[in-house]
Amino acid sequence: MLTLGIDIGSATSKVAVMRGGTVVLATALRRAGIGSDGPGAVLRDALRLAGCQMEDIAAVAATGYGRNMMEEADYRISELSCHGRGAHFLAPETRTLIDVGGQDAKVIRLDGRGRIMEFMMNDKCAAGTGRFLEVMAQVLGCGIQEFSGLAEGQEAAPISSTCAVFAETEVISRLAAGTPRGSIAAGINLSIAKRVGGLAMRMGVVPAVMMSGGVAQNASLVDMLGRELGADILVAKECQFCGALGAALLAWEKTRASGRKEP
Amino acid sequence: MNATSEQKAPRPAPEIPLSKQMANQQSADLIRAAKQAKARGEKIAWASAVFPQEIPEALGMVVLYPESFSAGVAARKKAGPFLEEAEGTLGYSQDICSYIRINFAFGALHDKEGFEEFEFPMPDCLLLCNNSCGQVMKWFENLSEQLDIPIFFFDAVYNYDEDGIPDYRMRYLTDQLKQLMIDLEAFTGKKLDQERFLDVQKRSQINRELFQQVVEKSLYKPSPATGFDLYNYISVMITCRGKSSTTQIMTQLRDEMEARHQAGTSSFRGEERHRTYWSGIACWPYLSHNMRTMKRSGMNIVASGYVRSWMLEYEPGDLASMARAYAVSVAANISVPEYAQRSADMIREYGCDNMICHNNRSCKISAYNLDCGRHLILEQTGVPCVSFDGDQSDYRVYSEAQFETRIQGLEEILEGKEESGHVE
Numbered sequence: 001m002l003t004l005g006i007d008i009g010s011a012t013s014k015v016a017v018m019r020g021g022t023v024v025l026a027t028a029l030r031r032a033g034i035g036s037d038g039p040g041a042v043l044r045d046a047l048r049l050a051g052c053q054m055e056d057i058a059a060v061a062a063t064g065y066g067r068n069m070m071e072e073a074d075y076r077i078s079e080l081s082c083h084g085r086g087a088h089f090l091a092p093e094t095r096t097l098i099d100v101g102g103q104d105a106k107v108i109r110l111d112g113r114g115r116i117m118e119f120m121m122n123d124k125c126a127a128g129t130g131r132f133l134e135v136m137a138q139v140l141g142c143g144i145q146e147f148s149g150l151a152e153g154q155e156a157a158p159i160s161s162t163c164a165v166f167a168e169t170e171v172i173s174r175l176a177a178g179t180p181r182g183s184i185a186a187g188i189n190l191s192i193a194k195r196v197g198g199l200a201m202r203m204g205v206v207p208a209v210m211m212s213g214g215v216a217q218n219a220s221l222v223d224m225l226g227r228e229l230g231a232d233i234l235v236a237k238e239c240q241f242c243g244a245l246g247a248a249l250l251a252w253e254k255t256r257a258s259g260r261k262e263p
Numbered sequence: 264m265n266a267t268s269e270q271k272a273p274r275p276a277p278e279i280p281l282s283k284q285m286a287n288q289q290s291a292d293l294i295r296a297a298k299q300a301k302a303r304g305e306k307i308a309w310a311s312a313v314f315p316q317e318i319p320e321a322l323g324m325v326v327l328y329p330e331s332f333s334a335g336v337a338a339r340k341k342a343g344p345f346l347e348e349a350e351g352t353l354g355y356s357q358d359i360c361s362y363i364r365i366n367f368a369f370g371a372l373h374d375k376e377g378f379e380e381f382e383f384p385m386p387d388c389l390l391l392c393n394n395s396c397g398q399v400m401k402w403f404e405n406l407s408e409q410l411d412i413p414i415f416f417f418d419a420v421y422n423y424d425e426d427g428i429p430d431y432r433m434r435y436l437t438d439q440l441k442q443l444m445i446d447l448e449a450f451t452g453k454k455l456d457q458e459r460f461l462d463v464q465k466r467s468q469i470n471r472e473l474f475q476q477v478v479e480k481s482l483y484k485p486s487p488a489t490g491f492d493l494y495n496y497i498s499v500m501i502t503c504r505g506k507s508s509t510t511q512i513m514t515q516l517r518d519e520m521e522a523r524h525q526a527g528t529s530s531f532r533g534e535e536r537h538r539t540y541w542s543g544i545a546c547w548p549y550l551s552h553n554m555r556t557m558k559r560s561g562m563n564i565v566a567s568g569y570v571r572s573w574m575l576e577y578e579p580g581d582l583a584s585m586a587r588a589y590a591v592s593v594a595a596n597i598s599v600p601e602y603a604q605r606s607a608d609m610i611r612e613y614g615c616d617n618m619i620c621h622n623n624r625s626c627k628i629s630a631y632n633l634d635c636g637r638h639l640i641l642e643q644t645g646v647p648c649v650s651f652d653g654d655q656s657d658y659r660v661y662s663e664a665q666f667e668t669r670i671q672g673l674e675e676i677l678e679g680k681e682e683s684g685h686v687e
Contacts, residue, residue: 065664065668077671077675078668078671078672078675079668080668080671080672080675081672081675104665111679115676115679116672116675116676116679117647117676117679118647118648118676119649119672119676120650121665121668121669123622123652202634
């Protein structure tokens with residue numbers, strides 16, 4: 001049975017196609033999220049990579065903030081459950097999952113089957129999210145991909161504000177004062193690590209800890225967060241697909257449980 | 264000819280329960296009474312939400328409640344111009360309570376064109392009690408200076424510990440009530456009739472008892488009401504808890520709820536799959552969005568500490584017991600462990616299987632209680648909990664998508680527990 005999970009976030013759209021709830025046939029990502037042509041395009045990409053048609057898919061589960069706009073979806077599941085199940089698939093020992101996405105940061109406690117037991121999320125503002133990093137990268141004149149490398153091994157310049165607006169002003173004044181860009185990037189990472197770390201510690205950190213979402217590709221930030229929490233942090237190479245994989249898995253489980261026939 | 268969908272008559276508006284009609288009438292009567300009193304040259308007051316109303320009521324003084332007014336403005340989605348005026352022309356920070364911002368702006372706009380619909384006569388004095396909030400003291404201090412009117416203050420003193428109120432503080436609280444009587448007599452030029460005062464105290468206790476019966480109807484499973492219904496009746500207990508009209512409204516409401524239970528119906532329009540404990544003030548601008556989202560997940564609010572804040576229980580004729588009630592009844596005036604204990608008790612008593620916390624930007628003390636008390640409550644009850652960011656009357660501090668995700672996540676936790684048989 002083929003199932004498809006689509007994770008429509010604020011900044012990116014991701015798809016995973018799976019067979020039998022165990023084999024990943026394809027994953028695809030587009031840097032265009034809710035309200036764009038990203039979801040449609042990434043769906044086509046993933047089907048092409050998996051070598052199948054939409055008609056071959058037994059069930060589709062949508063997750064992310066755009067989940068309710070996905071007309072083809074058989075299931076609409078919160079990204080909390082999907083990320084949890086995806087993390088369990090990638091590393092079954094995961095008990096604490098930290099996901100930093102485009103517009104929110106969440107800490108999820110998982111049981112031994114990858115089900116959510118408890119979660120905490122950031123508040124309405126963009127502090128400590130991927131969007132915050134994007135804005136800061138723009139101020140430093142680099143792309144989000146370069147940002148991590150820029151911060152690598154640098155001493156962190158203090159960036160006290162986690163508000164995107166105030167931090168932008170702070171970064172500009174640091175640049176004007178001649179502080180190296182790498183130090184500023186490291187300072188920005190540290191401010192996010194402290195904020196997300198605080199969220200995690202409010203809930204309590206149970207190992208093993210995994211980080212997912214695009215921000216998990218920022219190695220310097222992951223390292224700082226690990227130090228904040230006093231824990232090693234697992235980062236799977238499919239960290240951006242945690243939600244989509246979880247959605248595909250849950251689609252498979254739900255379809256099997258409902259006894260629905262395959263196409 | 265068959266009627267097409269275009270030809271069908273519009274659906275009739277939902278019938279407003281008699282109790283709600285009575286409450287609306289009471290509210291209109293209060294404003295009318297204030298205007299008439301002003302016209303007669305009598306003094307009227309604005310009071311903070313949980314002021315010892317028995318004293319002005321016994322003196323026949325009309326009292327209005329600006330917090331209730333601000334909540335009403337927000338619930339009708341009309342807070343925008345007030346918030347803009349407060350933060351723009353008047354220069355107040357967005358960090359202060361939105362009830363206060365709306366009220367300050369009302370002071371500046373109430374006699375301007377376009378604001379005629381907001382009827383709320385201006386006060387001659389302020390009645391202040393700090394049991395519901397600390398910021399209210401600066402609010403009234405500011406109003407007092409702007410309007411050049413006096414403040415009559417009852418200092419309820421924050422209860423830092425759970426060992427009860429020591430004797431010296433009880434004397435302080437009780438003596439303040441005695442002084443209030445003297446000061447308000449002098450200000451209004453009216454003599455406080457002790458028999459009338461006792462009657463008002465008795466009436467307040469009858470109304471408290473009735474309101475408690477109303478709230479306890481939600482012990483039924485399923486509950487005959489949504490918790491949001493009760494939020495709509497809180498203003499009755501805030502503004503008129505010493506009046507006989509409140510007795511009629513609460514009796515009617517209690518009977519309506521019992522009748523719904525007997526008929527197997529409820530004002531909660533979905534299936535009550537989960538019973539929710541709601542912590543914090545309502546998010547008034549998004550009440551219907553909260554309700555719709557929770558309905559989809561089968562979550563019905565059956566208990567709330569906020570609703571219980573107006574259940575001030577004391578012995579009529581015993582001034583010390585009345586003073587004590589005003590010091591300990593409101594969650595904002597008690598220690599975190601005490602707040603957590605009361606919440607945990609209600610969660611167990613009402614059979615709640617989840618808790619939703621409104622992290623209200625306006626109410627610092629409530630946000631503090633939630634942050635610090637959450638673990639204590641969860642340790643005792645084991646129910647899953649989510650919190651969301653919002654505000655009691657600033658519509659800008661809320662994200663519909665974030666609320667929906669949190670509620671769906673909570674539902675998925677509950678479903679997971681049911682699958683593993685963890686739900687009692």
